[in-house]
Amino acid sequence: MQRTGFSVYIIADMEGLSGVVRNQTEMRPVARGGSEEHERFREILTREVNAVIAGARAAGATQFIVNDGHGGTLFRNILPEQLDPDAILIRGYPKPIVMSTGMNPMVDALMIVGAHANAGTAGVIAHSFAFDSFTVNGTVLNETGIAAFIGGEMGVPMVLASGDDVLTAETQAMLGPLEVVTVKRVVSRAAAITIPPARVYPMLRDAAARAVRRTRAGEFKPLTFQKPYRVRFCLRASFTRDDWVRTTVSRLSGVQDGGAPGCFLYVTDSAEAVGNLLNEVEWTVLKP
Numbered sequence: 287m288q289r290t291g292f293s294v295y296i297i298a299d300m301e302g303l304s305g306v307v308r309n310q311t312e313m314r315p316v317a318r319g320g321s322e323e324h325e326r327f328r329e330i331l332t333r334e335v336n337a338v339i340a341g342a343r344a345a346g347a348t349q350f351i352v353n354d355g356h357g358g359t360l361f362r363n364i365l366p367e368q369l370d371p372d373a374i375l376i377r378g379y380p381k382p383i384v385m386s387t388g389m390n391p392m393v394d395a396l397m398i399v400g401a402h403a404n405a406g407t408a409g410v411i412a413h414s415f416a417f418d419s420f421t422v423n424g425t426v427l428n429e430t431g432i433a434a435f436i437g438g439e440m441g442v443p444m445v446l447a448s449g450d451d452v453l454t455a456e457t458q459a460m461l462g463p464l465e466v467v468t469v470k471r472v473v474s475r476a477a478a479i480t481i482p483p484a485r486v487y488p489m490l491r492d493a494a495a496r497a498v499r500r501t502r503a504g505e506f507k508p509l510t511f512q513k514p515y516r517v518r519f520c521l522r523a524s525f526t527r528d529d530w531v532r533t534t535v536s537r538l539s540g541v542q543d544g545g546a547p548g549c550f551l552y553v554t555d556s557a558e559a560v561g562n563l564l565n566e567v568e569w570t571v572l573k574p
């Protein structure tokens with residue numbers, strides 16, 4: 287990484303893209319049990335990321351690290367040949383800390399596009415990794431919040447999130463001030479009132495520019511918690527019936543019984559260690 291200039295780390299997920307409503311057909315390719323529809327949303331994903339880069343660059347950002355963060359396709363969704371040439375792209379799996387690979391204290395601002403609402407909410411394709419619940423010191427975190435927690439320990443604030451209206455509202459409640467772009471209004475877990483991508487791109491560009499300016503003005507705070515972090519998580523109910531996943535997670539280093547079936551406690555002084563634990567849980571569940 288360059289040590290001068292302004293660096294932006296962009297996590298690219300897919301469920302919260304403009305137009306996306308259906309997991310089974312739109313979020314994975316034919317080879318992984320999905321459909322050809324996925325190809326169209328890969329292009330929308332790439333263009334949403336490019337819009338964020340263009341806006342950030344217009345406000346003075348100079349370096350752009352993009353982490354492909356959608357696991358349904360083992361983190362290979364962005365079309366590299368269509369990605370802004372100023373970006374560095376992290377793609378493929380396995381990779382450490384899943385959605386925060388390569389995050390480091392030299393990054394100035396963290397952004398997420400295509401984000402989805404937390405497990406147990408009404409959001410479109412709402413979920414959180416392999417969990418039904420995930421808390422740090424009693425505070426509920428969605429996937430965006432977990433990335434903000436890992437970045438926060440490095441002094442990096444989450445400054446922009448885009449997705450449906452459930453995601454943007456819950457993330458503002460979790461993190462405090464940040465720029466949000468609401469690309470669709472939830473009707474059900476698989477239906478939404480959507481804004482066309484062509485209108486979303488300029489919204490993302492403008493929000494990313496505002497986010498960089500506001501970061502430079504010191505308006506956003508990194509998400510931090512008191513140490514030691516007490517991380518409580520419950521695996522998705524479908525996994526708690528799967529003895530293999532439950533047993534494997536229970537044997538991960540440092541993981542303690544959480545007092546309920548499929549629930550665990552992990553106590554640590556390191557957010558990065560929490561990220562590595564997430565990685566091990568994903569590895570267990572994705573079985574690539």
Ligand SMILES: [Zn+2]
Pocket residue numbers: 299300301355356357358
């Ligand atoms: Zn995803």
